[in-house]
Amino acid sequence: MSKLIDVDHLEGWQMAEINLVPRDRTTFEDFSRFARDRGWQLDQRSVRAARGEESPEFLWRTDNGSTVRLIQSAPLDLSYVVVAGDERDRLADEVRERFPAFSWPEIIERLSEARSDEERIAAFRLVAATESADYDPTVYGAVRTGLDDSDPLVLLAALGAAFYLRWRQFEPLVRRVSESPQVSENVRVTAGNLLGLTLWDRGHEGS
Missing domain, CATH: 3.30.310 (TATA-Binding Protein)
Structure with a gap:
């Protein structure tokens, strides 16, 4: 390690x-x-x-x-x-x-270059652990795409990233997942729980 x-x-x-x-x-x-x-x-x-x-x-x-x-x-x-x-x-x-x-740019690069589901899940988890307060368009775009993914494991990893980052920009996306008939009940319940647990008070732009 x-x-x-x-x-x-x-x-x-x-x-x-x-x-x-x-x-x-x-x-x-x-x-x-x-x-x-x-x-x-x-x-x-x-x-x-x-x-x-x-x-x-x-x-x-x-x-x-x-x-x-x-x-x-x-x-x-x-x-x-x-x-x-x-x-x-x-x-x-x-x-x-x-x-x-x-460095932070290398984390962004990992997100950008992730292609397989395993790589995307790993990248979402790394981003989640940073708990970054500052909005980044590349991170936002990758998580947004993950929240639209048909694979429930990718979707859950993207939800985890949104939860740890707490960016206000993610709240409507997580709410959409919680109400979507296209995802499993487990995913909907998880998204709904995250909405109740999260302040969504970060995502500062232009810093």
Whole structure:
């Protein structure tokens, strides 16, 4: 597990957090050794809370109160790291030094070049884990196309991307899926649930 996707392109208030998404699943043991070498303190409450969880989340604190979280997401089938606090830029650099990272343009390229259903699903999951607040027309177009796909797995992955991104531009598209007679009941119910769970308060343009 040596490569991460660097999504520190986010601007403004969203820079309160930097998301880093590994290409391969990052184990708790690997990341814990890395964190221990830097003197980060593991929050034992997060360890207890992670027991038995489908998507465990582990939290470390630095001396100045910044936090680093490792999230092993079952829905996205990947692990990602979220860095927050006043020292987030320096901490993210330390993570990158140990785990080389993709840039945001490379994530966009993956979306653009994905052809098979498997490639599209993987790209949607990567985009979801970035939780980017800023609207991007290429991402929007790819997710919009995915929400029209006849394959339920592709459609569900696109719904997941819309849910994690929370862009207001996706709300009417997700609502359309929730009301569509052309999709399965499972997909309609999932879309309806996402509508109720999501604020749709992001998707900032021109930043």
